[in-house]
Amino acid sequence: MWEHERLVVRTGRRSGLTTMVAVHSTEAGPAVGGCRMKAYGHITDAVTDVLRLSKAMTLKCAAAGIPHGGAKSVIVAGRELTPDLRRAVLLDHAELIDEFGGAYRAGPDVGTGPDDMAVFRELTPYAYCLPEAQGGTGSSSGPTARGVLAALRAASRHTFGTDDLTGRKVVISGFGSVGELIAKGIEGADITVSDVDESRRTDEYGWVHPDEAYEVEADVLVPAAVGGVLSPETVRRLGVKLIVGPANNQLTDDGVADLLAERGIVWVPDHVASAGGVIYTLAREDDGADHEAALKRVDGIEKTVERLLGVEA
Numbered sequence: 001m002w003e004h005e006r007l008v009v010r011t012g013r014r015s016g017l018t019t020m021v022a023v024h025s026t027e028a029g030p031a032v033g034g035c036r037m038k039a040y041g042h043i044t045d046a047v048t049d050v051l052r053l054s055k056a057m058t059l060k061c062a063a064a065g066i067p068h069g070g071a072k073s074v075i076v077a078g079r080e081l082t083p084d085l086r087r088a089v090l091l092d093h094a095e096l097i098d099e100f101g102g103a104y105r106a107g108p109d110v111g112t113g114p115d116d117m118a119v120f121r122e123l124t125p126y127a128y129c130l131p132e133a134q135g136g137t138g139s140s141s142g143p144t145a146r147g148v149l150a151a152l153r154a155a156s157r158h159t160f161g162t163d164d165l166t167g168r169k170v171v172i173s174g175f176g177s178v179g180e181l182i183a184k185g186i187e188g189a190d191i192t193v194s195d196v197d198e199s200r201r202t203d204e205y206g207w208v209h210p211d212e213a214y215e216v217e218a219d220v221l222v223p224a225a226v227g228g229v230l231s232p233e234t235v236r237r238l239g240v241k242l243i244v245g246p247a248n249n250q251l252t253d254d255g256v257a258d259l260l261a262e263r264g265i266v267w268v269p270d271h272v273a274s275a276g277g278v279i280y281t282l283a284r285e286d287d288g289a290d291h292e293a294a295l296k297r298v299d300g301i302e303k304t305v306e307r308l309l310g311v312e313a
């Protein structure tokens with residue numbers, strides 16, 4: 001069933017590259033969501049991604065109690081763009097964002113960052129997270145990681161009876177900006193990380209090949225790379241008790257949640273665990289909250305997860 005308000009796919013007049021915006025819902029308020037820049041095998045894969053991600057943003061805002069709807073945008077491009085072509089496609093995309101007249105407001109996502117948001121701002125006011133030097137809140141990775149750690153505390157109390165993870169084994173799949181901050185924020189645990197990018201390997205933590213990350217016997221699994229990692233097939237092979245992480249759309253379909261429950265594996269929905277970035281950004285940039293007050297709102301994810309799992313306070 002078609003449940004989105006709007007999907008626009010456009011060939012950029014400067015770059016010749018395809019970009020798209022999907023607005024899932026503006027019922028609760030203007031729709032917010034990141035702009036993903038990524039290579040896709042086929043254009044239909046990008047459309048599927050933008051539709052799923054925008055819907056997840058509606059759920060994320062609702063679970064976080066934010067008066068916004070969900071949207072997402074995609075720039076179909078790999079990492080090999082020249083600086084000129086990158087700028088051209090960003091300007092093309094900014095033009096498209098602006099046509100939504102504020103119904104869609106963009107932030108960074110995989111493949112884009114604060115500098116790209118500054119390029120958007122040249123053509124539209126509807127971009128968050130500009131670099132701090134330009135008056136924005138910059139990367140949201142820190143608040144996102146903080147929100148995951150808050151979710152992890154509540155979920156650990158539910159699963160293990162304590163939020164002290166000393167001596168427990170934790171596997172983090174995706175050792176990027178959020179994954180690394182999560183690793184730093186977990187005290188006393190035996191941490192193993194995994195990434196498709198071998199250059200991310202470090203002596204500080206154990207290392208497992210990405211193909212095996214979902215088979216390791218451990219207490220906690222933190223999906224911090226890409227979506228679609230929890231399928232009926234992977235769930236059968238999982239050797240963990242708790243899953244909580246920032247990757248968006250972790251399940252290949254909703255039925256996988258039932259399979260996890262059948263196996264007694266606790267899973268914190270990603271739209272709850274990964275909301276720290278959007279909570280922080282909107283608190284600072286829309287509501288004028290200061291850094292500490294915005295972080296306090298991010299920490300509210302702990303209470304949300306307590307309620308979700310029925311944890312005794």
Ligand SMILES: NC(=O)c1ccc[n+]([C@@H]2O[C@H](COP(=O)([O-])OP(=O)(O)OC[C@H]3O[C@@H](n4cnc5c(N)ncnc54)[C@H](O)[C@@H]3O)[C@@H](O)[C@H]2O)c1
Binds near residue numbers: 144210274
């Ligand atoms: N940064 C945020 O504020 C934020 C907010 C909400 C959700 N998320 C989600 O959290 C996840 C991580 O975000 P990030 O900002 O750290 O991204 P990132 O690009 O910095 O890191 C992702 C890492 O995952 C690795 N990777 C890619 N495919 C992989 C695979 N199949 N197996 C293992 N590793 C793989 C990449 O090499 C990279 O190091 C993403 O799914 C993102 O959508 C991020």
